[in-house]
Amino acid sequence: MLRQLRARFGGPVAMAIVGLLCIWLIAMVVLPQLQMIDYSLRPNLLPAEQGGPRDHWSLTNYATLFDNRIHLAIFFKTLWSSVLVTVLTLLVSYPIAYYLAKIATPGQAALCLLLLIIPFWINEILRTFSWFIILAFRGPLNELLLTLGLIERPVRFLNGDAGVLVGMVYAYILFMIFPLYNAIESLDGNQVRAARDLGAGTLRTHWRIVIPHAKPGIATGCIMTFMLAAGSYAVPALLGSPGSRWFTQIIYNWFFEGGDWNQGAAYAFLLLVLCIGFMSLVMRLFKVGLADIAK
Amino acid sequence: MSAQRFLDWGLRLYIGVFFVYLFLPLVIMGAATFNDSRFPTITPWRGATLKWFAELAGDAGMWAALGNSLLVAIGVLCLAVPIGVACALFLTTVESRAKPFVYGLILSPLLTPGVIIGISTLIFWRQFGVAGGTLLTVLGQTTFISAYVMLMVMARLQRFDRTLERAALDLGASPWQAFRRVLLPFLKPAILSAAVIAFLQSFENYNTSLFVVGYDTTLTVYIASKVRTGLTPAVNALGLILILITVALAVGYEIKRRREARMRPPLA
């Protein structure tokens, strides 16, 4: 490995490349994760007790989750809601991505992409906050519905999971649209025309031609959206209520309110396992590899 | 073909509704800044005011957080850009059976939830006596922002014609001269873009920072805490300013990128 780098860049640059890569991978990527797992397997002890007889590996911290019905329910709700967010986001994004890639003129597409990129760069907190204003008990949405006579008294949107779902779809939609757009864009338009020509209807054309071609993009979008949703802290914290807590909030509480980092590390690791599990499932389902995802 | 026409119109309508959905919340949030109401809303409208900007200007906590955010972003920039470039160079140069594994490792921070990166950073550095704070925020953010930089630099590196390096060597350049005079100038636009994006990513980061900021609150964390406690339209004023800056940056960046794409010399 070093030989190839030296041949191309010379010794000093090759050393710098390997040095930076190794320091980052080891000290920032690999070891912290391993340390987190190690932490999650140890009991929460006073500093004096650490390294003592009680300091040994066990699965106690993981058992806590399965013994705590509330935490377990929140874990599964987070899983289920994240899947829901992913599916909703996919459904909302697909027509947009298809329009941008295949129907819009180059000028329209360029304008739309610019319009999409702008909110993409705006802080997740601020985007969520804007929904907080809209969904407020005395906010514009309730006002509008009241004026239209659709409801008789204001609805507490911020009291259940609905607000969280809406906020998440809004916050992560662009992570779905861009991979989808990139994948559909590379489809040869003649294939769609040929399918039409052969008598396939709109639905069948999409099902048989466009969607199979866009698989890597769909997979990437779903993985990113799920990961962001399951790992989201801001959206449930801002748009949720105590009754609609997210798993990340439980983790946060273990760290900064419960003061039990070991317990928190175990929960965090379970969240990571959840995301890796979802990713492997999607990759297997869509038959795509890591290299397709990074495009 | 009336069914087709119906579908086309349906799609147009959908696109229109979608963009309203995308921008209306931001407009409403901006508008609420100017409402003379103690709580950020546009209903009921109590008359226009600029007082929330004044209140924001007097918010010492906000200024401290802004300073911290900038400090962190600069720190991240200094670490993540060299690391990302090194990763991209490594991946495009080395051919080895271990490469897919290394590639997976390099990508893994992008596929890991931000809170977990924050948590593992916090736990790992505790043993060296480093508690939450500016330094730890820089380290935590660098973990995943480096991978973004890598992807952006890699995209351009893959378009690089390696014969150019061979030509430089053939003309008598040392590998270092070939790197500095031929490859680096080619990568420069991608490195600059990556730097801008690394800066923005750092400035906006919440999930990772949440666990590692300690008392050195960054602006994003500050805004989030304000929303939950002590919410006034001053938060909107801050949001509006940030949005305007981001929009200006995003538009500027996009225009520059497109101009470059147009002017890119054809690579033989």
Add this chain to the structure above:
Amino acid sequence: MDGSVTLDRIVMRFGDFTAIEPTRLTIESGEFFSFLGPSGCGKTTLLNIVSGFLSPSEGQVYIGGEPMVGVPVNRRPTAMIFQNLALFPLMSVYQNIEFGLEVRGMEKRARRQRSDELLELVALSGSGDKPISALSGGQKQRVAIARALAVEPRVLLLDEPLSALDLKLRQHMRNELKAIQRKTGITFIYITHDQGEALAMSDRVAVMSAGRIQQVADPETLYHRPGTGFVAAFVGENNRLPGIVVEVTETLVTLEVAGLGRLTGRAGQAALAVGQRAALYVRPEQLLLLDETAAGTAAPATLEAEVESVNFEGAWRMLEARLSATGERLRILLGQGGDSRQSLAPGAHGRFGYDPQQAIVLADDDSPRLDAETGEVVSGQPRERSHAASA
């Protein structure tokens, strides 16, 4: 300045695959030398060994008598013109030409003076400040030449540099390259799969196939006295008629060709023996259409064929025909005058004769052959690569 290049028992292997079979060759200083061969024959590998991008598995390369193996690319007295030219796209014409001088630490004014001289040599005076993207294909070509000459190489290596140009420009650049080579006196080593280029410019040509040099000779000799069946088929057009040697005289060899009887031609190699498998090669321009009325007269050899198509190519017409007896392809080149046009329509039968002195007999060896129909190389014998591929 000695710009001679000697390849001393060079062998190049990539894993199991032998790209260059043991090769010995000396290229004289100041010579315009070409390696000609189909793609994959190893010519580019040889070029990379001379330039230093590859290190040979065995053997030594001498440039001007000095051993070169182990000397890195950037310290060799060679310069290369790449197939895609590899001009630095972000630099101006001046910066491109001066790159090699700059990395050698030459002072700026001397650099500029040298590059102005070179721009004049390649007829691009005044274009120094242009960006590369503003140049036409031919101009880029000239900048690449100037950039390579700037470092005063003893040997200039050219890797199919004209292949990207269109036909007219390509022919013009041939003359120009030849003129520059004469003016500078630098050894040129030229790699191409285009025999027209190789024959037109070179002092000597090495025809390569399957990692082996088939023949090294000046262009006339290659064309008129090919040394192997591969060279006969690859250089110029040739009709190949395989058979068994039945008679050998001092200069002539007679073959028994299935379906066609006895055909006689000049012996192309010394050691042809009765009973050996060999082939008669007769070029399309050596075949003459025999008059109908002359049928039965004592033509030395006649080939009867059915015309399949007539391709009018301006100064001549190329007939594609099939031998009536064997169905094998026969190509005949006819000049404008003389021949009866009536008999040339597709479907017509014609009888063609040739002068045995103008045909050549070469032994069937195991060297690769060209497919008569497509002109592509078909292996005479499976090479190591095909073993590796099937394994």
